[in-house]
Amino acid sequence: MKSDSNQLLTKGVVEILEETHLQKMLAGGKKLRVKFGIDPTSPDLHLGHVVPLRKLRQFQDAGHKIVLIIGDFTARIGDPTGRSEERKPLSEKEVKANMKKYLAEAGKVLNVKKAEVHYNGKWLNKNLATVIELSRAGSISQVLHRADFKKRLDEGHDITLLEAMYPLFQGYDSVAVKADLEIGGTDQKFNLLMGRRVQRYFGTPEQDVMILPLLEGTDGVRKMSKSFGNYIGISEAPEIMFGKIMSVPDDVIPKYILLLTDLPVTEMEKKLAGDPRGVKLELAQAIVGMFHGLKVAKQAQAEFIRVVSNKGMPSEMPVSAVRSQRLPIIDLLLEARLVSSKSEARRLIMQGGVKINGEKQSDDKQVIVIGKGIIVQVGKMKYCKVVHR
RNA sequence: GGGCGCGUCGCAUAGCGGCAAUUGCAUCUGGCUGUAGACCAGACGCCUUUAUGGCUACGGGGGUUCGAGUCCCUCCGCGCCCA
16 A cells, blocks of 8 residues: 555656645645546547546545546637647537546546546636636736747737636636646646646645656657547557557557556566567557456457468458449449549559458459458458448 | 738648649558568549540639639638737
8 A cells, every 4th residue: 555655646757746745645644636627529538548547546546536627618718738729619418428428438447436527617607707806817928938828829820818818717627626636747737737826816725736748649759649640549449459559669668558557667668678569469458458358358469460460361340231243343342431432442453452352453344243242351451341232 | 900921632831824733741552570660662632435534623702814723803711010
């Protein structure tokens, strides 16, 4: 148990403010209220989201209270962190539906039932007086100094006053829920610290802040994000998830081990030098196991080795039915939805990317007889069984 | 309110009137491999009788021209500067 509380503040943590204050609270046996903000616009969780969720779980296991804040109000403004995305206002219904899904997914890591869940619209939506008061808690110069605002202005983009208020709004959440500690990624540092400022302004005790690293995506360079297309979703099919983890560049593997698993980091790192593939298989199994169970993870691994390493056929593949018993190959590919246009089909055949029953096809004009069903392969990964309807 | 500028393939960029249109990233295919990673090569609007072929495309609409992403007018959207 002792070593646990050490790990709590150190493992996979970038920075804690105020660290000594937090240590004192823990040493005094205080049960903390640990705040974590959720964006209701993207219910699909990926491994990047799992990093803070795991940390929250650790706090939960140590007996602390997790307080989840669903930013239905702040989502309407859009967090100006990072790039400017178009932000469609979500209806209440959409938020509810998204959150149901989110909490179900988060439940694979966190014990959601034991956590408090709040919508920040509850205290921000109707209270103009609070909002006015809030706009005094921060200053223009302060906001302008924030790194990514500055960057955006320098790049010739604009920032609305409302966006500038974003950090204050979400900082007020800390007042509303009496947070002792807030957890977030490095990109959230400014926002997290604003929580402290707002709490001070409203005369309540200031929260501590724990900053966690951002996880790189499958490209190993940029942070994992849906818009970069480098994410590994936690609801993805086990085999897909397994394959994606295997494709992550080797040098970020230690980080994955540290942030996403309980595997011994230094030991694994040593092994990585000699047997990278083995370490990655182990990692992939641990992560897939976390969401799908160990048994499924083992199956996924076997499947990966069979299909990818040994270039075999997958044990299961989608089935497509086409209209006719005999079809020109191009129409066949199109009808089976393996390509999106005839031009693409021709191109793929030209490039030698199309196989039928394991045989490479090079004539784009031939007519294929379906018979009792054929196995069509496009590229390395796309398999499909085609039958006559 | 005044002055200036910008809107081109998923994103980003190039484009003295002859353009299916440059380059980078992403994507896809092939090769190679411990991997679906890296690296190398190629492809990347659609359709076809594959052709010095047809059609559709450069924010919307109109115009000039044999010919317009490129010039002109106008509308929409975005930005900068001054007030």
